[in-house]
Amino acid sequence: MNTFKTYGERAKAHSNACARSLLELMERKHTNLSVAVDVTKKAELLSIADAVGPYVCVLKTHIDIVDDFDQDLVHQLEQLAKKHDFLIFEDRKFADIGNTVKHQYGNGIYKIASWSHITNAHTVPGEGIIQGLKDVGLPLGRGLLLLAEMSSKGALTKGDYTTESVAMARRHQDFVFGFIAQQQMNQTDDEDFLVLTPGVGLDIKGDGMGQQYRTPREVIVDSGCDVIIVGRGIYGNPDQVQEQSARYRDAGWAAYLERCQQHGS
Numbered sequence: 001m002n003t004f005k006t007y008g009e010r011a012k013a014h015s016n017a018c019a020r021s022l023l024e025l026m027e028r029k030h031t032n033l034s035v036a037v038d039v040t041k042k043a044e045l046l047s048i049a050d051a052v053g054p055y056v057c058v059l060k061t062h063i064d065i066v067d068d069f070d071q072d073l074v075h076q077l078e079q080l081a082k083k084h085d086f087l088i089f090e091d092r093k094f095a096d097i098g099n100t101v102k103h104q105y106g107n108g109i110y111k112i113a114s115w116s117h118i119t120n121a122h123t124v125p126g127e128g129i130i131q132g133l134k135d136v137g138l139p140l141g142r143g144l145l146l147l148a149e150m151s152s153k154g155a156l157t158k159g160d161y162t163t164e165s166v167a168m169a170r171r172h173q174d175f176v177f178g179f180i181a182q183q184q185m186n187q188t189d190d191e192d193f194l195v196l197t198p199g200v201g202l203d204i205k206g207d208g209m210g211q212q213y214r215t216p217r218e219v220i221v222d223s224g225c226d227v228i229i230v231g232r233g234i235y236g237n238p239d240q241v242q243e244q245s246a247r248y249r250d251a252g253w254a255a256y257l258e259r260c261q262q263h264g265s
């Protein structure tokens, strides 16, 4: 996108319902922070979700790593989403043929489509994966992000793979509203894909297992992304969850305001 628009302006013009809700929420709450709560106990997940709730637009989960998962966990997450005004993003990274992902999304123990506003998928199987997920998610008002680029060292998500992923998204804009990527992906003024970006940290550059971190400013100002996804930088030290949430929320929002200023908005 060549013409810069604020989150609020984009919300008004967006054709995708999920993108609209997210952009409106970001504008109303003044936050472009998503926290990745990658913990393995139900009580800890809920306690962190409650603590970070006031600071985030999106709470990102990996529900299948929770040892003591039950339906009540989902029920309580939904309550917290209402209490604090955030969307839930189950980072399921679907990666199979359409018919299989349909069941993985709607059925099984987790029934992801019934509670998660947003989910994501790899494009490696081809476009059928989007169709399968759309059959289940679109009637429920859900939105999908495609993994166009990963944050980890040596990721194969580059070049033609990324270009083809964006082309697939273009053909399904009723359901696909953006990407997990490291830079903005719009090519024309008419396009408005959201980019949610993991691999964000203020204190370290990596984790010794391939993760690579950039600062909120590098992600939002230099690369034109929309949402910063922060995991261990926030929940890594249990005594500082709220303090770190405020720190990353402020850094993300300051970066957004700097971008607005650069463009005279």
Ligand code: S5P
Residues within 6 Å of the ligand: 036, 038, 062, 091, 149, 150, 151, 152, 180, 198, 199, 200, 211, 229, 230, 231, 232, 233
């Ligand atoms: O390319 C990616 C895509 C994702 S969704 N790189 C990532 O790190 N993620 C997710 O973002 C990852 O699964 C984890 O939940 C989060 C990053 O966590 P952190 O602790 O490294 O900030």
